[in-house]
Amino acid sequence: MGLFMIIFTLIGGITLSAQSSINGTFSRKAGTIETTLLTFLTGTMFLTIFILFFGSGNILALLEAPKWQLSAAFLGTMYLLFTVIAVPRIGVIATNIAGIAGQLVIGLIIDHFGWFNSLVIELDIKRVFALLFMVISLYFIYKGNKRTSDDTVA
Amino acid sequence: MRFISYMLALLAGAALSFEGAIYAELGKTIGQIETSFYNFFMGSIIMSLLWLFFGKGKISYTLEAPKWSLLGGVLGVIYLTSIVVSVPFVGVGITMVAVIIGQLVMSMIIEHFGWLGSQKNKINKEKLFAVLSMIMALILIN
Secondary structure (H helix, E strand, O other): OHHHHHHHHHHHHHHHHHHHHHHHHHHHHHHHHHHHHHHHHHHHHHHHHHHHHHOOOOOOHHHOHHHHHHHHHHHHHHHHHHHHHHHHHHOOOHHHHHHHHHHHHHHHHHHHHHHHHOOOOOOOOHHHHHHHHHHHHHHHHHHHHHHHHHHHHH | OHHHHHHHHHHHHHHHHHHHHHHHHHHHOOOHHHHHHHHHHHHHHHHHHHHHOOOOOOOOHHHHHHHHHHHHHHHHHHHHHHHHHHHHHHHHHHHHHHHHHHHHHHHHHHHHHHHOOOOOOOOOOHHHHHHHHHHHHHHOOO
């Protein structure tokens, strides 16, 4: 089950990168806020149809769900807002890499303490090494991107 | 000011992990697809407000744009749903590592070929090293 979930999530990451390229192209002509609005609207439309036919959960339970769980919707907006502020000052590559670093570190911390009632997975030596390899990989991505942009300039 | 920008970018990433953990919890009570729906529905409302007050772009471009450039929303649905489904099984850490790897590797491929209107950016030695380290990380964390 675990491996299946990892593959599923890898696909989620793949679709996310396709989304950022597509949205990047669209936003050059339409604007950032407009692009995000369109993304959310079309996503809502798609999910409305999907849930009507295949939904097995209980959407009305939303009204009884604890408010802290509902507040997660603002975190996505926060992500967007902070990214939009950071990009013009430090560049797309640095923003993405810093963002990923924040995502990884907090992800491991949430696991370690089991925050939000999630699984408790201790931060052991293997996980610290995994984090180290992710940092190395981010460093190489930074170098690799810097080199290609230097080549383009030259 | 640069330092603050780096901190904001870090916080932006942290927000995504928090979002994943919290939505996983919501998914257990109302259903995973329903949680995705809530996110996109609420996001539409928040973005509509932001657009009304701060939108400077051209929303009507939607009607002129090539149809493939309107697919971002559907792709975003797949991403969010995969997170909501995966976190309760394997935790936030592995989920985020897997999402990030999928994202970084696919971006390299997309940029290598200049697909989807992106700027061409060839795969080089450094990027291959990066992929190798990511695979190591995934093996270690699993």
